[in-house]
Amino acid sequence: MGRPEVTSDRDEGSEGGRLYALHCSACHGNYGLGGVGIPLALDDFLESVTDRYIALTIRFGRPGRVMPPFPRLTGHEVLAITKYIRSLHWADEPQFSSEPVVGDPVAGRGLFAAFCAQCHGANGEGGQGTGVSFSRPRFKSILAPALNNAGFLASASDQIIKHSLIQGREGTPMRSVPALGLSEQDINDLVSYIRSFQNQLTKQVIIKRPADAVLLQQSPYSYQQTIENVKKAVADSDYSVVREQLLGEGIIDPDEGERKQYVIYFANLEMLSDGLGRDPRIGLFLPGKIVIAEYEGVVKVLTSNPKQYAALFNNMALNDFAEALYRTYRTILQAAVL
């Protein structure tokens, strides 16, 4: 099979091309060259995966690993995108047997620790972090996929995993394992061990969306006093108020009558650096934002619930950050109304 540097029988005006531009190109690049997501327009990738693998990956995504599922796309639309991705390079769809690979997962475990864990993690959890990053230079190879991910295990057949082990992935650190001295039995044992990750799926951290989008405290103090209380609580929690303003400032004319919705933005360098380093999209919610609003004589202190962030961005790397921010918000809100 040839390896021309460029393709294309791709048709950007096709339904698949249009859907790809709409749903995929932000992460995988306009021509499948990668970015936030893995590059798709690689011979080694497209020669290693079936259309079924691509379609199931679109449908189920990779829970907690940024790649979202697309349950609202019709089957026809998923297949159209799959066809478009297949057209990104000259590789034909490979044909694999559906026969399960029979191996010894116990033996495979030792091999995995020796040959795979350095990149894919001790338990197949994948490379640390995600492709969404300010600082990860794009010339660097992609992050090692999470092999213990339900989306991967649902999409990849045993034979696809075996083929990837044998072939490796050109342009990435993934090497052909026979070149490392492994026999076919070793490879079968590795496949069997990777498949056994599905026995542990129920123990994985599952990102859950919280029941409440907002954290709220009612204040017994006046509107003005509550604003001062919030600022003091922010300072007491080792954060700085970075900006304070009426809600909608810059959009609503300041002379348009009295309004009692005040916003306090707060941060410290650690908060910004940690959050944006994990996922720059979290900037939608940074710096921290607390609203003090008076409604029918009742003063309320409100903020968005950080526990929804990991689910919103489908990024498990945000779990700890969101939990810490949740505790910070609760502390500040409670202190402000004490």
Place this chain on the structure above:
Amino acid sequence: MKICACLRKWPVIILMLLAPSALWAGDLLMVRSQLSFSDTQSKIEEEINALGYFTSTPRRVDIDLVSAGFSNGTYSVIAYGKPDKIKALAENYPELTPFLPPQIVIFGERKESLLVAMSPLYLAEFFTQPELIETFKLWNRDLQIILENVRDAR
């Protein structure tokens, strides 16, 4: 240890169980602009204004990040809205205020830019008043137009 056939379906079952709680595409809107960061910023303001929305001054959130070791210094957030609508919503639905006004994040990636926004429809799961649902639908439609126009700009 042998993996039995029924266990091979386990990942699919897990994914089905995750369905109600996991992110579904549509909660987050992301597009890639082929324009530079500064051109993208100008273009998005133009597209937002074209639909009758006002924009706030773009807010840089990356100050100090470069000194903290980040290599990318091109990052900003734009808030937008229609003054009367934002004012009315804030007065009538205080619980919505943490999400007002809507925002779009822009960050540079090589010579291109990524734009990210929370879909207004995401809020419909938590705020179910009919007036709000209609607003979220309208905002979502307009936001998609804005993002697609920026995505297609050359």
